[in-house]
Amino acid sequence: MSASVEIAVPKPIKPLSEATILFAGDSGDGMQLTGSQFTLATAFAQNDLATLPDFPAEIRAPAGTTYGVSGFQLHFGSVNIRTPGDEVDLLVAMNPAALKVNLPRVRRGGSIMINVNSFKPHNLKLAGYGTVNPLEDETTLKDYQVFEVELSRMTEEALKGRGLDRQAVDRSKNMFALGLTLWLYSRPLQPAINWLEQKFAKQPDLQAANIHVLKKGYHYGETTEDFIAQYEVAPATLTPGVYRAVRGTEAIAMGLVAASSQSGLQLFYSSYPITPASELLHQLSRHKNFGVKTFQAEDEIAAIGATIGASFGGNLGVCATSGPGLTLKAEGIGLAVMMELPMVIINVQRGGPSTGLPTKTEQSDLLQALYGRSGEAPLPVVAASTPGDCFYAAYEACRVAVRHMTPVILLADGYLANGSEPWRIPQVHDLDEFTVAFAQKPNRKVEGKDAFLPYVREESTLARPWAKPGTPGLEHRLGGLEKEHETGNVSYDPENHQFMTQLRSDKVARAAWHIPATSVYGDEEGDVLVLGWGSTEGAIRTAVDRIRGRGHRVGAIQLRYLNPLPPDLGAILSRFSHYLVPELNMGQLIRVLRDRFLLPFVPLCKIQGQPFKASEIEAAIVALPENA
């Protein structure tokens, strides 16, 4: 950085293999922005990383309160990073409430950077510290290394004479914190500067002010004696390729656009705003130049209805929601099952039931996805396991839907959607082939005449033909009433209903024929197999690595396909003797597994709105009888 003109005594640089930082402050303090910018700089420094944005459902909860605390946790390293970190090495606390809420997350001996200017009686009281200032008592922070920084005051000083109002000045203090932490971990300033230049392109005053404060924070690190050393985290050894930082939501959006682009189907995306799925609507609305049509529906039901209409019209119909919205869509999805139309319903899960914990993560909609419809209404369910994997999961969900002419539910969650990681960008030509064949001609002779029967099936998939309105000679009617085999005419015949119910079930089961072999992480056979799905992958694999490092024989499977289950699962299970099933719910996958395999699956349930820590899974593996 050429900006550094002041004389700075170079400080010793301590190499670290990994570190976890947590930025925490009021929901109006800009902690999510600070965190994302640190993430970008870290990705730039070629570290592996994982993030956990954690914020309240209220947009601007009363300032200074514990329930208004917004946090952004980031774990990065030169080693393989799969979780946002079990324990925090550096907590940046912008106010007493942020300290109060997040202190339990900090490792004993870890560091805490505190904006001392906010530790005033009023704020201390709001945070529940009463009249005792934790900075002054002898006990609260005795196990930690505390950096007291006058963040607010120095920001004010830095911006003096620029004619900015108090609010604008106060809002810039997060840039001071960002600059200081960037210095502390030897990250480049330039990505953040580039971002500020863009963000405030139309407000040159604010642009200059924020960049100035950012640099002041950086220089403060160089000059102050509070920090005796700087850290450095060397680049991670990742698979060669071109990388970018990606958030789960971005990855899903790109996966859908890729599916549209590769299949030649127009993407029609319909959604009603709901946390944490709304961001997907925002993302796709920006991709209009790919011909993406986005439709903000009047409610959740309209969103699935429009998706059905679009799919009937030969489009790639997609809608996204979160748990309560999936409940509202249940009847529509049942219709899609009956009409046998391809579409993808994305559920970005959050804490439930009811409104639950809108901004927190959970995996408690698996059973809803599998069974939450009237009647026998099976459909394929797939899950994404990391932010970057969201791209492939979305792409695959679209392929399964079109190949088998069925609605598919894609499960993600708040942690995946908002979390980010470095992502090796795939080559477009490496993507799985995605071809679509619309029906063009009558497919049968009925009484000597050409006829189109909409429920005649293809053998390897049991899919029926997809005939677009506008195709002459293929006029047909679809609906929710039971269909007669092949003709699709309304039928109340008892035998036909049993036959068709079985057929719809077989069709979904047959999707298993096309599932690639399941890969086992760690040991291919051994004592313990950990079975997970969705966003728990990082924590599970980290735990498995640790335990294998101690000589245990442990494998892990992260299920992409939850319905139908992969056909090779039974064979893999037979190679292990103990089974742990960690889930962020009360035990849902485990019921599905027990239903299929009479094996002693052991649950590990966490339902706190937070992802697993690797240490929790590690402890559960250790506690299994085999290891006891």
Added chain:
Amino acid sequence: MTPKPRKLAPGTGPPRPNRKAFASNQDVRWCPGCGDYAILAAVQRLMPQLGIKRENLVFISGIGCSSRFPYYMNTYGVHSIHGRAPTVATGLKASRPELDVWVVTGDGDALSIGGNHLIHALRRNVNLQILLFNNQIYGLTKGQYSPTSEIGKVTKSSPYGSVAQPFNPVSLALGASASFVARSMDRDARHLTEILKRTHTHPGGAFVEVYQNCNIYNDGAFFEFTERASKAHRTVFIQHGKPMLYDNGNQGIRLDGFRPVAFDVNEGPYGVSDAVVYDETSLELASIVSRMSQSKDLPCPFGVFYCDVRPTYEYLLAKQIETVVEKRGRGNLSALLHAGDTWEIA
């Protein structure tokens, strides 16, 4: 039943698709005597006159007696779920604007369970033809009062009379910013066909309420408007640019302030020139006239209440994409994947 007028003269000249070409091979399963038959016949007869290829026609319905309609049309069709037809139709029309999409619904389907979808489809001005068969009763579920049943209606679910104020579907559609609103009846094939034609001609979302007799659960609900003995003095057929006259021209409607009042054309202080000259482009007038059907002292209005041409939803949606593509160029997948800051690891 009044005899149905033949619309199509037995033709000389090239064979044109006739009504039969638009009838599916499915047996029609409505109760004998149901008003739906007449509407189906009118629609099937109208189709060949529209010059639309059969494969480009789509009928979409919800649930209820009326919603069986698509099964009887030899076109593309969807018999969807209760109340949701406008959503399915919106998704289809927004993504395939070149198709000719019709929605067939009933008073329970459109105004009760699907009320939200109806008003939003109308305000968006999706170019759909929405036909609401209003029989003021739930037929398929065997006779409960509906959102258009009058106060005091005795049904299976209201043995002591309904206490709920009914919707006026025309007023509701006007309130929802529909760009075309009309009313007709099952027992006047000529008028119904005329209105359906205009509905189709209208370049935008069109809403038509069709009074339809349910001869099983609500027989005669509209007989005062549809039967010869009372039709002339209980109905007024509104036409753009024409005075509001009825009862064979013997009575008229004039405005007393904002209040419509019936008067005798031949006797008393008012004459033909005092009658309101109907203006279907006036939302204010449409709103006033739409409320006449709630008065026992005024004739019930039929015809086109309101017609306003404004851009359709699907047009604006497609246009926006065109503009973005023009500005930013057609999207490139590889460029999208590489957007933002990237770095290479060798």
